[in-house]
Amino acid sequence: MLKRRTGPRAARPAFSAGPDRAGFDRRSFLKRSGLTIGGLSAIGASGGLVARAQEQDEPSHANVPEASRHKTICPFCSVGCSIWAEVRDGVWVGQEPAFESPINQGTHCAKGAATREVALGERRLKYPLKRQNGEWVRLSWEQALDEIGSELMRIREEHGPDAVEWLGSAKFSNEMSYLFRKFAALWGTNNVDHQARICHSTTVAGVANTFGYGAMTNSFNDIRKSKSIIIIGGNPAEAHPVSMLHVLNGKENGAKLIVVDPRFTRTAAHADEFVRIRPGADVGFMWGLAKIIFDNGWEDEGFLRQRVFGIEKIREEASHWTEEEVERVSGIPPEQLHRIARTLAENRPGTLVWCMGLTQSTIGNNKTRAASVLQLILGNIGVSGGGTNIFRGHDNVQGATDLGVSCDTLPAYYGLNEGAWKHWGRVWDLDYDWLKGRFASKDLMEAPGIPVSRWMDGVLEEGEALDQPAPLKAVVFWGHASNSQTRGPDRKAAWKASDLIVVVDPYPTQTAVDADLEDGMYLLPSGTTLEMAGSVTNSNRSIQWREKVINPVFEAKADTEIIYRFADRLGFASEMFKHIAVDDGVPSPEDTLREINRGTWTIGYTGASPERLKAHMEQQDRFDSITLQAKGGSIDGDYYCLPWPSWGTPAQGHPGTPLLYDVSKPVSEGGLPFRARWGVEHEGQNLLAEDSWTKGSEIEDGYPEITVNMLEALGWANELTDREKLMIVAVAADRFRWDMFEMSDDDVSGAMRALEEAVRNEQSGDGAPAQVDGSWQNSSPDGGDRMPPDEARSFFPNYPDNALTAIEAYLQANIQNEPTDGMSLSEKIARVNWKTDLSGGVQRVAIAHGLAPFGNGKARAVVWTFPDEVPLHREPLYTNRRDLLPEYQTFEDRRVWRLPSLYRSVQEVDHSQEFPLALTSGRLVEFEGGGDETRSNPWLAEFQQQMFAEINPKDAADAGIEDGGWVWVATPVGRIKVSAMVTNRVGPGTVFVPFHFAGMWMGEVHYDRYPEGAMPYVHGEAANTAQTYGYDVVTQMQETKATLCRVEKA
Amino acid sequence: MKAFVTAVAVVGFSAVLTYVGLVTFDQSTAQRYEDGSVVLLDHPTSWEVD
């Protein structure tokens, strides 16, 4: 037999002639070595690489040029996997697993594993383009910014700032998110929003109104400690594959895994129990479980008594949901329902995971609240292994939500009212009146804008129907694929009616091909997330620092640079970047994060300084993979990347909060009670915790959120440092000066004297601090409480003295009440609280005494400010179960924010004869969101080459459809032509479509409209072209999981 | 003799023709599965060494 050539031998010439040379594709190797990417500058360098390889006479391993290594964060989903990127000569040449990351431990899904392609970017948008007479024309950046800027200014002049919709992105870093919201504010509109609106806005609203914060309570890793795991309307195996590392480990540790879905998903294949539910029937299912739990006395009574408000109303609602009724509404057999209830009751702590199967619904907020309440009933909140683990969507959708890329709140959920604007005005070092002057009116400044799900209505509605001076004239899609929004034909009409469409994205997106405008559309190439540094918040609230891997390729520019240039062109860059260094057009991410640290007291981004985050990333290997706590090093005791809230200033060193609402730990070590968010009393019932407090709390019972008055009453006010006092007084007196952040200790006393002087001279300050809160979480004016302080002692009979002192002090200077004119300075100081104190002193002192800055309240099982106080089941607008309508019909038509929102009038029309099948949608593991980025990645695109619809064999047989054949999926809105996948994954009567495709429009080929060289590899119909009307009554989340359709052979 | 020479010519000609045909109608694996909704890489595979 042949003896193989063995020992190492001299390298062959790099580009030798000969038979093996012939088919060598230069490009792919050069691509790797950088010639085609880095442009001319790289040629010398990588030419050197080739030369080195040739010069090697002696075989040696040294001919591998040293690559620099950068740790970055995967740009796709919210699990937040770390990636090692190896960069040689400015080109990303290798991707290595980061075993030391406590979250992914080196693992990836298809997308993460194919991340490097982003940097090669063959199908990237390569330079600015505009649509001119129906053709794409190349522009320079200067020209593009100039033309867009002029057009925006014209629209502003003619129609006001609210005629522009700024759609941001969950792909933004925290810094970019923050800058984007600030940019919209300085432009003068609240018409700013991002994908969270259409992925988890109902979660944020529902959960925040139940527990206090709208975020995943525990961590991915913590699921390993669960005894039961129930996933409702989620498919982590495809949407968050790396989370399955932890979920499956939990299962292997003995947890029972239950998957509730209309579709037998890849996740369901691993479940102990798969529950096939009728799309949209989740609330009934959960109340059915609750009823069985109550009937058998399996609820956690102690927990409900101590820490939950309003459970009686839930009991009452649940009592209607007999097993028969649950089966009638959801199709789940009684035995199975009973088995699940028993499993959940007997296997505690259990975690509940949900995703868009729950959220994307007209009653999304009801569903998320019902799920939260179910966990409360079981006592699963605030314990390791329990929690409501809501897997967010994009890599930084949590951070972008937290930092307010949202039409109804400012960064950190401060809301939109005057107090909130003043707070951020102080942080931004901008005068409130100047800010106000940017807006069309104070009313519009404080009114939520048009959400992303409704932008087309913002363009198309007019006059009476619209609560702003003019309809939208310009829409900016910044990292936002329009095929993620429903109602294709309406979107198309809206594009036509717009004066200006701007797409800022690394890829052209569906907007470029389906908007078919002759003029007035611009495509600007932005860098990907891997081409800029910054922090990103993953789903379990860990704020990871993402290093820049490479410079933006081609003519792309980093998002932060583009926004700086826009601000510059529109004339407010100096205001916007007052305290942020800008280096050659790129704002410093560290400076931006420091500014964020200075204002985000509500949710505790304040402790997450760039320095701390970078230290965490460098010492990833010190974090325990289950508790996420560091052992040793400079970060000893910290939790991985400071899961928010990380209270106080960075100097305070709060370790972050790995589990929300966990009272077994002191607040200083990451413990928390429920947030006392809604005052102390509602309808005569106590809203504060009873007989429950975090470990080490000096008040051994419930207490309201912390104010200066409380610290004063408890005798702790003198623990505030001079600087803290100065800043508190300055905030109270509306005399805050930005330099107080950086003032030396010596200057503090002088400044304090000057401040006192100034206040004395002008006794009546005009503004008022205080009353700030996010609108999703907003307690309406009739909420909160107006209890006179002297009634506190009788209302809270069993509370210890210091608790009563605190409650009385809180009620005295009640921040829930509107401030009045002529309030004295000391009253104003008394009302400064943990959210408005820019020094962090209030938080620091409270935590020093074991108190949570946001108080110690009860979770709310009912939300009296929402349309449905108790979460109710209501049928989707398009339902084929007309028999359920009398009992479970939807809301009356109403106005939500600036637009009419239809419910009853849509549901009244019966489509069930014409469209008998239920249509639901979801994700594929290879693609993300609108899919432009991933469909342009050949490594991913190859694995899903066709848009398809999953159809049950029975329905397929009825319609004469064969596996693999073309079918029309028609809805009342439109129809899409897709390939049929006949499978038992979906039950009879249900059709499933993935939503990542674009490039076809109702059977028409549109992909030839992509700009040259920027066409994704794979095309198909966008599912949302045919998705129907329907918006959540609280957050305007679109309905995509339960509508009607018909399938027919194409 | 003439028959043999003719046969040589025919075989040779056919071989050349076949070669040209194969090269002309050559398809990569990827193209084989093209179905319209898939747009293939616009460069050849890096490993075609024939």
Add this chain to the structure above:
Amino acid sequence: MARAKFLCDAERCIECNACATACKNEHEVPWGIVRRRVVTINDGEPDEKSIATSCMHCTDAPCVSVCPVSTLYQTDIGVVLHDKDTCIGCGYCFYACPFGAPQFPKATMFGSRGKMDKCTYCAGGPEEDHSEAEYRKYGANRIAEGKLPICAEVCSTRALLAGDGEMIGEIYRERVIHRGYGSGAWGWNTAYYPEEDGA
């Protein structure tokens, strides 16, 4: 004696295709060639299982045995490699492979299949380690750096294991004992223990 193997824990595999795309990334595998892929059996049924598959680097490898021109060869850790300079595209390995691993860049004509390509266990080929020629023909050589195949290193749920057969077998067995279920080592009998056929 160390014997490199692949083992896919079908109770863990979620068909996320990380293995497949990581392979594409690491070796810049062109469209149409899939060195590793995931097969889902009993799709949509309660006993659905996904299994990642590629060249298993068989013991007494049939492909090596049938190769008429000695293109294929095996190393002392069991990895089956190939030499594209000698491959004639005859397809014998393709018919002999029990796992459908060998691929050809062209699929239409017998005479122009191109050079066979398959999983190298990230061990490159007969060219000099880390040379450009090696990368161009076979992709990266991780084994030479003491690393394991990228597919196993990035597997999202650690379903796919690579390394010494005894070690990964032990890891798998410990898992099965811990969790109490497991569907065994898929493909091992065919790949690694041909003598056991029918036994």
Add this chain to the structure above:
Amino acid sequence: MSDSAGGVRGRDFTGYRIAGAIAALIFLFLLAWQVVLLFAADSTVRPEVAIRAAGDSPGMHSGMIAAETLAARTRLLDERFRTGPSPEAEVPALAEGRANLDSESMTDGSAYTRAWSVPTEDEAAMMHQPDRIEGISSLPYSNAALFERPFGRDWRIGMSDIITHMGALAILGMAFLLSAVLALRGRVPIRQGKSGRRVHRFGFVERGTHWMTALSFLGLSFTGIAIAYGETLFVPLGERAMGTLGWWSTWGHVLFAPTFFLGLIVMAVMWTAKNLPSKLDIQWIAKGGGFFSDSGDHPPARKFNAGQKMVFWSAILGGLIMVATGVTLMFPYYWLDLAGMSWAMLIHAAIAVLLIAVFLAHIYIGSVGMHGAIDAMWSGKVDRNWAEEHHSLWLREVDPKKERTP
């Protein structure tokens, strides 16, 4: 060759019979070698290359085997997963992926294969019975949904252990037999010597078709043998030669196919009627075609005797099977799946070696083996005496007047 060179057997004793004897000895040796290989050689695949740690690997002392490095990395997959990164689970230096491993040649790898093929008890418990397993895959490629087909191993036995060896035996055996016959018995003579008068036997089209098919067949055979036995044949020429020649062989194998197929069709049309079996064939076969008889008592035959008919039908039937299977293999998956193609390949290879053996005999008898035979296809005219001896009935048909020649 003078007329007198014909005539009774034995006149050209020395030249042809010595050459035949030498050839017979060579083929006997090759045959023996092949038989020895068949029985002695263990076809088990053995490792040929060892992966060793290079001396300059950080954290490794020279000579440490590569396995330890890989084991350290494997542990990373496991322990990192179970305990997670923490100071208690320090990453071992070996697992950092900065080692340098080299390959070197190995002389005897049989011990490895033996050790590998015995499962431990634990491993045996983990294993499934081999079974064909196919599922679904999102990839549109043929075969992408296949997980396991144990048939591959059977195919390997069929191909490399049976057909390759048996084919070599058949071809070498036939070659040995023919050269032995030549050595022992010399060429088949024209007993009566050449008459000098010739009879028209094959027309231009017939001869052209014959040679076209023959040349194509030779081309296909040589390239086919090169493909199937390339390793043995080309290794002496060097590894690079093996790649290049093998590569051209695969191409050539396709290039000769169209004319082969065309020839088969034309021959079938021209000659099938004359090749239908008849009673005379039984007689002819019974007398062994007169081949082994010195008496000159040739059995009578029409245009084609039974031997030629057998060659004809081998060519037509075997050839058509070759074409059918060959075309199947040229168009993978167009009408057969992997299993079908595997069978096609086996059949293609098996029939190929048989045909080569059969046509060795045909070539022998048509050239060296028999005086005057080559003329039929070369010029188309055969000597009357040759025709009288081998195709007496045919001669009467085409030339009834001159029935007897003095």
